[in-house]
Amino acid sequence: AVLKVDTVEYGKVPEYTGTTPVKESDNVYTYTFDTWDKEVVAVTGNVEYTAKYKETYIEYTIIFENEDGTELSNTKYHYGDTVTVPSDPSKPATDEYTYKFAGWDKSVVAVSKDETYKATYEATKNKYTINYSGNNTTNNIYGDQVTTTFTGTTNSPECEYDTNVTLVKNGFSKVGYQFKEWNTQSDGKGTSYNEGQTLTKPNFTSQDNGSITLYAIWEPIRYTISFENNGGTHHTGSSDYDSTYRMSPIVHL
Numbered sequence: 001a002v003l004k005v006d007t008v009e010y011g012k013v014p015e016y017t018g019t020t021p022v023k024e025s026d027n028v029y030t031y032t033f034d035t036w037d038k039e040v041v042a043v044t045g046n047v048e049y050t051a052k053y054k055e056t057y058i059e060y061t062i063i064f065e066n067e068d069g070t071e072l073s074n075t076k077y078h079y080g081d082t083v084t085v086p087s088d089p090s091k092p093a094t095d096e097y098t099y100k101f102a103g104w105d106k107s108v109v110a111v112s113k114d115e116t117y118k119a120t121y122e123a124t125k126n127k128y129t130i131n132y133s134g135n136n137t138t139n140n141i142y143g144d145q146v147t148t149t150f151t152g153t154t155n156s157p158e159c160e161y162d163t164n165v166t167l168v169k170n171g172f173s174k175v176g177y178q179f180k181e182w183n184t185q186s187d188g189k190g191t192s193y194n195e196g197q198t199l200t201k202p203n204f205t206s207q208d209n210g211s212i213t214l215y216a217i218w219e220p221i222r223y224t225i226s227f228e229n230n231g232g233t234h235h236t237g238s239s240d241y242d243s244t245y246r247m248s249p250i251v252h253l
Contacts, residue, residue, distance in 0.1 A: 003016070003018050003019075003021055003051070004016060004017075004018040008043045009043065010043055010044065011042050011043065011044075012042060012043055013040060013041065013042050013043070014040060014043060014047075015040075016040075016049075020033050021033045021051035021053075023051075023053050025058065027058070027079045027112065028057065028058060028078065028079045028080075029055040029056060029057060029058060030055075030056045030058060031053040031054070031055060031056075032053060032054045032056065033051055033052075033053055033054075034052050034053055034054040035052050036049040036050065036051060036052065037049060037050040037051075037052050057078050058078070058079060059076040059077070059078065060076070060077050060078070060079065060111050060112075060113060060114050060115075061074065061075070061076060061077075061114045062074075062075050062076075062077055062083050062111060062114070062115050062116075062117075063075075063115070063116040063117070064085070064086050064104070064116075064117050064118075064119075065116060065117070065118045065119065066089045066091070066118075066119050067091060067118065067119050067120065067121060068091075072086045072089055072119075073086045077111040078111065079111055079112060080110050080111060080112075081110065081111045082110055082111075083108050083109070083110070083111060085104075085108055088101045089101060089119045091119075091121050093126070093208060095126070095161060095162070095203070095206035096125065096126060096161050096162045096206075097123045097124060097125060097126060098123075098124050098126055098208045099121040099122070099123055099124075100121060100122045100124065101119060101120075101121060101122075102120045102121055102122040103119075103120055104117040104118065104119060104120065105117060105118045105119075105120055124208075125160045125161060125162075125163075126160070126161040126206065126207075126208040127158050127159065127160050127161065127208065127209060128158070128159055128161065128204060128205045128207065128208075128209070128210045128211055128212065129156055129157070129158050129159070129209075129210075129211040129212075130156060130157060130159060130165070130167075130204065130211070130212060130213075130214060131156045131211055131212070131213045131214070132154040132155075132156055132168060132170075132172075132182070132213070132214055132216070133186070133213050133214070133215045133216060134149075134150030134151075134152070134154070134172035134174070134216050135150065135186050135215040135216045135217065135218070136149045136150060149174070150172045150173065150174045150216065151172065151173055151174070152171050152172045152173050153171055153172070154168055154169075154170060154171035154172055154216075155168055155171070159204075161203055161206060162201050162203060163201060164198055164199065164200055164201060165198070165199045165202050166196065166197070166198045166199075167182055167193055167194070167195060167196060167197050167198075167199065167214070168195065168196075169195050169196050170182075170195045170216060172216050174218055176220060176221055177218035177219065177220055177221060178218065178219060178221055179195070179216060179217075179218060180217045180218060180219045181193060181194055181195070181217045182194070182195060182214040182215065182216065182217070183214065183215050183217045184212070184213075184214060184215070185215065186215040188215075188217045192217070193214065
């Protein structure tokens with residue numbers, strides 16, 4: 001575009017008195033008037049001077065943020081540059097969920113404008129395992145420590161955090177004992193639960209892939225013991241399995 005046309009006498013130096021030349025910026029540069037394409041000298045004939053401009057790179061800001069808005073990187077680039085992507089961020093697990101980085105909220109492309117990329121995550125419900133123990137018992141029999149062992153198996157299911165849990169039916173057995181309950185302590189002094197009981201979101205542990213153990217609590221079967229004297233006199237009592245029964249001596253007068 002023509003900025004200005006002047007008629008100048010031969011031998012005089014022309015002077016530009018118009019507005020400062022401007023050039024619109026593009027995606028890459030902004031432009032500022034710098035000088036003319038040749039030195040302005042005394043007129044000896046028709047002449048044309050063309051404006052020259054200083055180029056300044058346009059800087060674009062590319063930001064990467066975590067899901068919560070925490071800034072991971074803030075970098076200046078030029079148009080068309082390849083963006084450097086930061087290392088995969090992380091999100092702390094909660095009692096209920098563990099999080100895995102799933103990528104950015106949009107495709108990371110060559111720079112063409114200011115842009116913000118936000119991290120996204122895939123949530124996985126935390127799980128834990130309830131282990132069931134048959135829980136051997138030890139008793140003092142005539143001064144000896146005798147251990148009664150269980151037989152059988154009981155499944156140890158995997159449970160999701162913050163969901164209801166139905167405790168399994170007992171699959172163990174122990175000679176001379178009958179199953180009483182499940183308990184969080186092997187000595188029965190913890191929290192007791194019935195087999196098959198449904199618990200509302202018990203959340204035994206918040207550790208992902210963690211585990212807890214419930215112990216079978218047993219009670220001995222009680223047996224009746226009869227002693228008969230030769231001649232009809234008899235004595236009857238009762239005693240638990242694995243216990244010593246003591247009978248007072250019979251005195252005849």
